[in-house]
Amino acid sequence: MDEIDGLGQLTDYRRLCSDLTLQTKKEGFFKDYLASIVDQVSEEEFQEFSKQQTDYDRIRYCWTLPALHKTMKSFRPSYRGKSADDSAKRREQGNEAFKEKDYRKALVMYNQSVAYAPYSSLLEKTTLALALANRSAVLVHLKEYRLAVRDIQLSLQSNYPEKQRYKLYDRMGYCHQQLGEPAKARVAYTVALDCLAESDLELHALENWRQTVEKSRSKLASSSNPSNQPTTTVNELPELLGGAHPTIPNASRNLSLKVDDNCGRYYVAADDIKPGQTLVCEKPYAACLLPGKFTSHCHHCFVRLIAPLACVTCRGVFYCSVECRDEAGSTYHQYECGIVDILTASGSSILSWIALRILTKGKLEDFLAAREQLEKGDGMRLAQQRADDYSCIYHLATLSHLRSDKDFFDRTFMALFLFQCLRASGFLPTRHRYEEDALNITDDEIFVASLLLRHLQLLQFNAHEIHEFVQLNEKNMRSTKTAYIGVGIYPTVAFFNHSCRPDVARYFLGTAMVITSSRSIRRGQMVAENYGPIFTHKHLADRQQSLLGRYWFQCQCPACKNDWPIYDGMPDMESVLICCPLCRGSLQSVNSSYARCTKCKKQSLWEAIRRPVDEISSLYQTGMRIMDLGQVDKAIHVLGLYIEMMETLVEDLPIRELFLAQEALRLCLGTYGTKYVATSHLSFKAAAGNPDNKTNA
Numbered sequence: 001m002d003e004i005d006g007l008g009q010l011t012d013y014r015r016l017c018s019d020l021t022l023q024t025k026k027e028g029f030f031k032d033y034l035a036s037i038v039d040q041v042s043e044e045e046f047q048e049f050s051k052q053q054t055d056y057d058r059i060r061y062c063w064t065l066p067a068l069h070k071t072m073k074s075f076r077p078s079y080r081g082k083s084a085d086d087s088a089k090r091r092e093q094g095n096e097a098f099k100e101k102d103y104r105k106a107l108v109m110y111n112q113s114v115a116y117a118p119y120s121s122l123l124e125k126t127t128l129a130l131a132l133a134n135r136s137a138v139l140v141h142l143k144e145y146r147l148a149v150r151d152i153q154l155s156l157q158s159n160y161p162e163k164q165r166y167k168l169y170d171r172m173g174y175c176h177q178q179l180g181e182p183a184k185a186r187v188a189y190t191v192a193l194d195c196l197a198e199s200d201l202e203l204h205a206l207e208n209w210r211q212t213v214e215k216s217r218s219k220l221a222s223s224s225n226p227s228n229q230p231t232t233t234v235n236e237l238p239e240l241l242g243g244a245h246p247t248i249p250n251a252s253r254n255l256s257l258k259v260d261d262n263c264g265r266y267y268v269a270a271d272d273i274k275p276g277q278t279l280v281c282e283k284p285y286a287a288c289l290l291p292g293k294f295t296s297h298c299h300h301c302f303v304r305l306i307a308p309l310a311c312v313t314c315r316g317v318f319y320c321s322v323e324c325r326d327e328a329g330s331t332y333h334q335y336e337c338g339i340v341d342i343l344t345a346s347g348s349s350i351l352s353w354i355a356l357r358i359l360t361k362g363k364l365e366d367f368l369a370a371r372e373q374l375e376k377g378d379g380m381r382l383a384q385q386r387a388d389d390y391s392c393i394y395h396l397a398t399l400s401h402l403r404s405d406k407d408f409f410d411r412t413f414m415a416l417f418l419f420q421c422l423r424a425s426g427f428l429p430t431r432h433r434y435e436e437d438a439l440n441i442t443d444d445e446i447f448v449a450s451l452l453l454r455h456l457q458l459l460q461f462n463a464h465e466i467h468e469f470v471q472l473n474e475k476n477m478r479s480t481k482t483a484y485i486g487v488g489i490y491p492t493v494a495f496f497n498h499s500c501r502p503d504v505a506r507y508f509l510g511t512a513m514v515i516t517s518s519r520s521i522r523r524g525q526m527v528a529e530n531y532g533p534i535f536t537h538k539h540l541a542d543r544q545q546s547l548l549g550r551y552w553f554q555c556q557c558p559a560c561k562n563d564w565p566i567y568d569g570m571p572d573m574e575s576v577l578i579c580c581p582l583c584r585g586s587l588q589s590v591n592s593s594y595a596r597c598t599k600c601k602k603q604s605l606w607e608a609i610r611r612p613v614d615e616i617s618s619l620y621q622t623g624m625r626i627m628d629l630g631q632v633d634k635a636i637h638v639l640g641l642y643i644e645m646m647e648t649l650v651e652d653l654p655i656r657e658l659f660l661a662q663e664a665l666r667l668c669l670g671t672y673g674t675k676y677v678a679t680s681h682l683s684f685k686a687a688a689g690n691p692d693n694k695t696n697a
């Protein structure tokens with residue numbers, strides 16, 4: 001990265017960009033906190049703050065300021081509570097919709113009924129059991145058999161009334177039958193018959209049931225014929241090109257990490273790379289879903305929700321599965337559960353939320369134990385770059401030497417706000433949690449708050465948006481767009497430098513990021529990704545301004561150095577390829593058979609000039625056509641060949657078809673990731689008709 005300082009007209013813009021990494025524009029109480037603190041802090045106090053050299057000292061100093069404690073009182077955890085009555089009410093509404101065969105509406109109401117149902121006592125759990133049981137019935141109608149089986153199992157575990165269990169086992173048998181699992185179906189039907197003995201049915205009704213269940217059981221096929229209904233919606237991670245790198249296990253062997261003063265750490269190609277190859281696969285160290293997506297996506301793995309399970313304590317966050325719920329509930333969400341509402345109401349940015357999540361997903365004692373090592377360590381010399389190793393996060397670039405005192409000041413108070421949230425969450429020892437002792441802070445606590453301050457700095461430059469591929473029409477690949485659903489921190493990906501003409505594309509499998517090449521890259525060349533501004537859509541000045549403002553560097557990519565035209569002004573393939581085969585000079589027509597070069601004056605046959613151009617054009621057309629037919633693997637192959645050939649022919653030039661082909665390649669690769677087909681997927685809003693569930697996304 002080229003560093004800049006003293007850019008007058010950019011300072012305000014940079015300030016604005018920097019502020020946005022702390023808090024959202026309008027809503028939330030944090031901005032009022034900060035304004036009030038700024039009002040109360042004297043010039044002398046600010047001067048004294050400016051002298052503090054480390055994050056630890058900044059936190060320690062600000063803690064002594066009376067303005068902080070006058071403004072920011074300690075918090076108590078608050079939970080968006082459950083209610084058996086509300087759960088029962090929604091279940092009734094679900095039943096009405098179900099009777100009217102409005103299954104989608106019934107699902108929405110049952111989803112809410114499940115979300116509201118308390119988990120605390122066995123008796124209360126019956127509300128949950130009934131909500132789940134009714135939801136399983138609607139899921140059968142919607143042909144979501146896998147989810148229906150899960151709901152039935154959970155319902156049976158949650159004190160579902162003995163007298164009616166035969167119904168659930170019969171339904172379970174039907175689902176297994178539909179899923180092509182006759183052995184399981186047989187077991188379920190057999191249990192259903194046993195359970196009939198416990199029912200309070202009249203003799204006649206009982207006999208009817210018995211006959212129906214027996215009939216279903218006897219009709220079962222003898223061998224299984226598994227249906228293709230997936231148990232999970234997230235695909236497996238693809239293999240890395242050439243296998244894993246020896247010291248950067250999430251990166252391909254074909255990448256090599258370089259360090260220099262100008263560019264910091266960055267990747268170059270250790271060997272030639274063709275378009276469409278997998279270069280990095282990485283699960284995030286930490287990732288946070290946007291609050292605006294809390295009701296539509298799994299809080300833990302970010303897949304779309306159909307029949308969600310709520311947190312056992314609150315009804316503020318939702319999960320796709322028991323596994324996700326329990327993993328989050330036994331790690332970060334056990335702490336965040338009580339502060340979700342405070343964080344949301346504060347208007348803190350999603351980056352601030354991740355700054356906190358990096359801690360809550362770990363254990364306090366591990367951070368304290370690593371303290372000495374972290375403070376003396378040098379990230380540049382880390383032998384291993386492991387995405388699950390906190391020291392790799394800790395040592396990401398913070399650009400603290402370029403940060404203004406005012407930026408540090410604001411960021412320190414955000415860190416202290418997050419620290420107060422951590423205290424309320426139970427992540428820290430409870431000694432100082434409430435008013436009586438709230439003004440005290442231990443050395444360990446200052447260290448923890450200083451980590452939050454460090455995270456707030458490094459996330460500004462190293463966090464990545466997480467996207468979901470949304471296909472508006474199943475039949476039409478080009479109806480695809482990417483939707484922003486969250487943010488994650490990926491230590492291996494963070495080392496990619498930026499180019500306005502990127503060499504790679506990315507897609508997501510849940511929260512895991514996959515980086516693939518979108519060009520051919522020669523051995524020794526830098527491999528760059530794109531931080532936001534792409535040259536095909538934004539002019540040079542706009543790109544440079546946004547990169548300076550947001551990431552604090554002056555871009556030196558080929559598109560910036562040569563001021564390439566944006567898409568509209570780009571030459572097309574023919575106008576560039578049709579040239580003198582000897583010197584690439586432009587041609588003049590002599591007659592219908594011959595052309596003369598304006599530079600070297602040699603004559604060539606039109607036919608000889610046209611033939612290779614026609615061949616490569618037809619490769620392009622074929623690639624695009626195959627993509628439109630939805631044959632993704634083939635399209636990736638053909639488009640990759642086309643891109644390679646074009647790049648050999650024209651080297652570093654912006655050409656319209658070449659970028660369309662790269663864009664098409666990116667689309668095709670994106671279909672390997674988490675995909676949401678708008679026309680076929682059940683839409684879900686857990687919070688529909690629930691006015692107190694608003695978020696400040």
Ligand SMILES: [Zn+2]
Binds near residue numbers: 303320
């Ligand atoms: Zn999940």
Ligand SMILES: [Zn+2]
Binds near residue numbers: 314
């Ligand atoms: Zn919760």
Ligand SMILES: [Zn+2]
Binds near residue numbers: 501543557559560
């Ligand atoms: Zn650039």
Ligand SMILES: [Zn+2]
Binds near residue numbers: 583584598600
């Ligand atoms: Zn020539």
